[in-house]
Amino acid sequence: MTDYRRLRVALLGAGSVGSQVASLLRQHGDELADRAGATLELVGIAVRDVNAPREVDLPQELLTTDAKTLIVGADIVIELMGGIEPAREYLLEAINSGADVVTANKALLATHGPELFAAADQVGAQVYYEAAAAGAIPIIRPLRDSLAGDRVQRIMGIVNGTTNYILDRMDKEGAEFADVLADAQALGYAEADPTADVEGYDAAQKAAILASLAFHTTIPLESVHREGITQIDKSMMDAARKAGYVIKLLAVCERLNDDAGGESISVRVYPALVDREHPLASVHGANNAVFVQAEAAGNLMFYGAGAGGVQTASAVLGDVVSAARRHIAGGVGVGESTLANLPIVPIGHVTTRYQITLEVNDRPGVLATVAGTLSDGKVSIATVEQTVIDADDTDAATARLVIGTHKAREQDLSDTVDTLAASGVVARVVSVLRVEGD
Amino acid sequence: MTDYRRLRVALLGAGSVGSQVASLLRQHGDELADRAGATLELVGIAVRDVNAPREVDLPQELLTTDAKTLIVGADIVIELMGGIEPAREYLLEAINSGADVVTANKALLATHGPELFAAADQVGAQVYYEAAAAGAIPIIRPLRDSLAGDRVQRIMGIVNGTTNYILDRMDKEGAEFADVLADAQALGYAEADPTADVEGYDAAQKAAILASLAFHTTIPLESVHREGITQIDKSMMDAARKAGYVIKLLAVCERLNDDAGGESISVRVYPALVDREHPLASVHGANNAVFVQAEAAGNLMFYGAGAGGVQTASAVLGDVVSAARRHIAGGVGVGESTLANLPIVPIGHVTTRYQITLEVNDRPGVLATVAGTLSDGKVSIATVEQTVIDADDTDAATARLVIGTHKAREQDLSDTVDTLAASGVVARVVSVLRVEGD
Structure with a gap:
């Protein structure tokens, strides 16, 4: 076997994903070393309770409750604890001590991503998170x-x-x-x-x-x-x-x-x-x-x-191999690009198609009133289907109206539905659903 | 606009993909610069005939028939000429002169990939080829x-x-x-x-x-x-x-x-x-x-x-941005890993399921003979459907036999089908198809 440089890998968390990562790292170590160009040495696994029952058998001597000490000197830190704190604190410490970090923590990234990316950028480290967005899917x-x-x-x-x-x-x-x-x-x-x-x-x-x-x-x-x-x-x-x-x-x-x-x-x-x-x-x-x-x-x-422990572990380990290659090859990380920083519009400004289902009083002129209200509200009708609701089940004077709209602005649509609901001809707004995927 | 380092990009080929790459590079230059952290300056486009009609208008002053001169001094060389030579020669020259290269040339990669990767490895350059395998699909x-x-x-x-x-x-x-x-x-x-x-x-x-x-x-x-x-x-x-x-x-x-x-x-x-x-x-x-x-x-x-010019151009430009980032960041390339180098077995050793369709003489004992031949040939039957072929159309004494097998070795299967074809009970082997995707 090739004599590779050793990289110290610290794992934080041994839940369903973490225990699979540890197990696969140990099982396929030689193969991963060939691909990474470095031996990935799992130096420890930080857990809350070293005696807790685990899905996968892990060597007791690797378990520790002292995450902070484990992070010191690690080349790659894998965070699979979840939650905001102390995951955020540990990852910042790892980055600042020169490690590349791998995380599947979507809650943390969605709230503190920019802070982590900025910290990594400053020291030339990299944050890998393939597992955070859609489990095993490379996205x-x-x-x-x-x-x-x-x-x-x-x-x-x-x-x-x-x-x-x-x-x-x-x-x-x-x-x-x-x-x-x-x-x-x-x-x-x-x-x-x-x-x-x-x-x-x-x-x-x-x-x-x-x-x-x-x-x-x-x-x-x-x-x-x-x-x-x-x-x-x-x-x-x-x-x-x-x-x-x-x-x-x-x-x-x-x-x-x-x-x-x-x-x-x-x-x-x-x-x-x-x-x-x-x-x-x-x-x-x-x-x-x-x-x-x-x-x-x-x-x-x-x-x-x-989702799934072993599936998500696949994405985590792909990141670990990438981190190892970069650690060996040198060079600064890719960095997260937020250079466009486009404005984000509120939901009211969005346009989609809609399907509106109403229960209306089944009497002359109702459809005209509904159509007029939609038109006044800048909501253009694409399709209409009116069916009389079964007289055995309910009031015979009620009909169901399913209206498919052309693209309309969410705010216009929602104001118009409010107007319809208060119009006296609509007995009940059954549902308003957006239609996606044209 | 940020004042980025300029990277010289040379394009070889202006066919349906090349002309789209050139057009998109010029159209979205500022945006790509932000993402790459470098200004991507298209310094020239090597073509066979500078006066040939093109799908997309390209600035005449960028066109040249002198690919060799264009390559000298380029930071990134994009090869979209296709074919083995001179594409191979140009890419090797580009690599050896320190450029990172991007290619969509599947024929070249499938025949001379290892040579290109070895050359790149030696000088710390990288070969990008996202567009070579499935067009625009990131694979x-x-x-x-x-x-x-x-x-x-x-x-x-x-x-x-x-x-x-x-x-x-x-x-x-x-x-x-x-x-x-x-x-x-x-x-x-x-x-x-x-x-x-x-x-x-x-x-x-x-x-x-x-x-x-x-x-x-x-x-x-x-x-x-x-x-x-x-x-x-x-x-x-x-x-x-x-x-x-x-x-x-x-x-x-x-x-x-x-x-x-x-x-x-x-x-x-x-x-x-x-x-x-x-x-x-x-x-x-x-x-x-x-x-x-x-x-x-x-x-x-x-x-x-x-496939498609503009779709494939998307994959090529993704590679160009990656190449630019790496060019700026430094560090050696990822390199192609061929460390496992597993043996490749011939088709005869492969096992799959099969569906065999036969025309047989419709007389007593035929199914038994066919079944016996399959069994002797180590091909196990999963499903059988026998139908009499319409007497109006053809000889009334012929039946169609559709046999689904369990997994069988290709060599066993093909020997057995030969035996069946020569057995006298089989009028015609209509088709033998593998079944994939269990």
């Missing part, structure tokens, strides 16, 4: 490097496996949200507290990371518009299916052009109607996919496992 | 970098747009190969001499490049087993559809394990049956997709435009 390097010569127009991502699993089962089985969620929790696809997933917080963090890379712009997490999927019910799923759509929780990152030739961006997470023929519609189960539209490259899609 | 960096910590088990790629376009139309329209090919030629999807595409030569070059990256092994082009799609006819398409398959020209790169724990690889290009539920089955038109199965990451797919 960071494609966006940062492969598409560096292109202009990304739009990203539409299914970046949260839990919600895709729930929506996919609701679509396939005609089940209700609460039932599928309970099942997903029992099967380990959803956490006991599912808020981060089902309310879109996790997807919003990933959207911020992807948009930041794609548009070379710092994206404060609070500028990401976020809606979850808890309001999606069986009837909305059924109606979507009937209309040739499927409902997916999408992270949409979009470059917008104003009339004066100025550019801005929108970053938003919400459940949207996607045409069943769109490649994103066939992303099933807990899988993720990122659909990228670029000016020159056209449409690209990246598909794979969005 | 080189994911394989080389993102999956560097993983072990790729198998790649199945639709890497030739022309053949996918032809097969897709044959599948959708029930058309014959020759008719669709003629149409594809008229529409510009296929060349006047379609040999490189329809006989699988283009796909074989790309398969060699992908396998070399995935398995860290030098792949001589002649070790790639290659079959084209000219023998695929309407009846095979119909039969495939009926059985729930679609026929795709696949580039398959596979890691094999022998009983003694040794590893080898197989690289092959042929039309294969793919289950209609497989993600590759929904790759339509001239699109490409690369499906990667890795030990830790699981299944990944990369999808997008496989």
Whole structure:
């Protein structure tokens, strides 16, 4: 075996990803050394409790509760603890002591990314985070490097496996949200507290990371518009299916052009109607996919496992090999580019198509009133379908109106829906869903 | 605007990709400079004839027929001439004069890649070739970098747009190969001499490049087993559809394990049956997709435009920005890893599933004879469907037998089919197709 330079690798965290990283590093050490041009010596694993039960057997002598000491002298520090503190503090210490760092911590990157990148830039270190955006799917390097010569127009991502699993089962089985969620929790696809997933917080963090890379712009997490999927019910799923759509929780990152030739961006997470023929519609189960539209490259899609310990470990180890190569080769890091720093518009300025479902009083002139209100509100109608609601089930004088709009401004649309709701002819606004993926 | 260091960029070739690269470089120069940290100055474009008509208007003063002089003093040389010579000679000159080089030349890489990489390694330069394998789809960096910590088990790629376009139309329209090919030629999807595409030569070059990256092994082009799609006819398409398959020209790169724990690889290009539920089955038109199965990451797919001038230009410019960053940052290049250098097995050693379609004499004992021959040949039967061929059309004493096998060794299978063909009970071997994508 070639006699390589030894690089000291410190691992912070031994949860489902961390324990797999440790295990694969030890199992494939020789092969990774050949690829990295350096022997990757795992010098220690910082954990909260050295005696806690682990998914994978790890050598007891590598475990320590003293992360700070472990970081000192490490060439590469892998942070897989999650959470903001002390992960942030440890990573800054690692960077400032000359290490390259690898992290899968999307919450930290989405909130303190610029601070970490600036610190790395100052000392010529590099922050690697392929695992932070869509699990095992290589999306960071494609966006940062492969598409560096292109202009990304739009990203539409299914970046949260839990919600895709729930929506996919609701679509396939005609089940209700609460039932599928309970099942997903029992099967380990959803956490006991599912808020981060089902309310879109996790997807919003990933959207911020992807948009930041794609548009070379710092994206404060609070500028990401976020809606979850808890309001999606069986009837909305059924109606979507009937209309040739499927409902997916999408992270949409979009470059917008104003009339004066100025550019801005929108970053938003919400459940949207996607045409069943769109490649994103066939992303099933807990899988993720990122659909990228670029000016020159056209449409690209990246598909794979969005989560899972061993899958995510693959992305982490790819970063470790990259970090090792750079550590050996020298040269300063690539650095994060936020040079464009385009303005980020609020959700009200965004234009999409919409599908509005209303229950209206079934009497003469109602459709004219609804159409007039939409027109007054600058919302142009593309399709209308009116059906009488079954008289056995409900008041016979009620009809259901499904209106597909042309592209409309979110603020106009939402004001118009408010006007409709208060108009006296609309009994109930059943749902308002955006349609993405033209 | 920031005052960046100027990098001299020389472009060799101004065909459909080259002219787009030149145009985008000039159009988005400021933006690319921000990303690269260097001003990319296009100093000249080497062409055969400075007066030839071009798809895109290029400044006449940049055009030259003197490639050799243009290369001298360039920091980055982009080779988009195609062909082996003089492209090889020019790239070696560029590398030896200290330039980083970008090429989309799959024929050159598949035949002289190791020579170029060795030359680059010696002087610390780098060869970038994201555009060589699947057009605009970022696949080189994911394989080389993102999956560097993983072990790729198998790649199945639709890497030739022309053949996918032809097969897709044959599948959708029930058309014959020759008719669709003629149409594809008229529409510009296929060349006047379609040999490189329809006989699988283009796909074989790309398969060699992908396998070399995935398995860290030098792949001589002649070790790639290659079959084209000219023998695929309407009846095979119909039969495939009926059985729930679609026929795709696949580039398959596979890691094999022998009983003694040794590893080898197989690289092959042929039309294969793919289950209609497989993600590759929904790759339509001239699109490409690369499906990667890795030990830790699981299944990944990369999808997008496989060809086209402006699409491919996107990949080339991504490489130019990477090359510029590295040129500024210093440090030696990543280098190509061929450290594993696994043995490459001939096609006869490969195991896949097969679908064998036979016309047999419809008399007692025939099925028993066929089954016995298969069993003697170590080919295990998974499914059998026998149908009497319509008596109006043909000899009433003939039946059609469609046999799906379990995994069998190619050599055993092909010997057994020879035995069957000579057995007297088989009137005609209609088709033998491999089934990929379990």
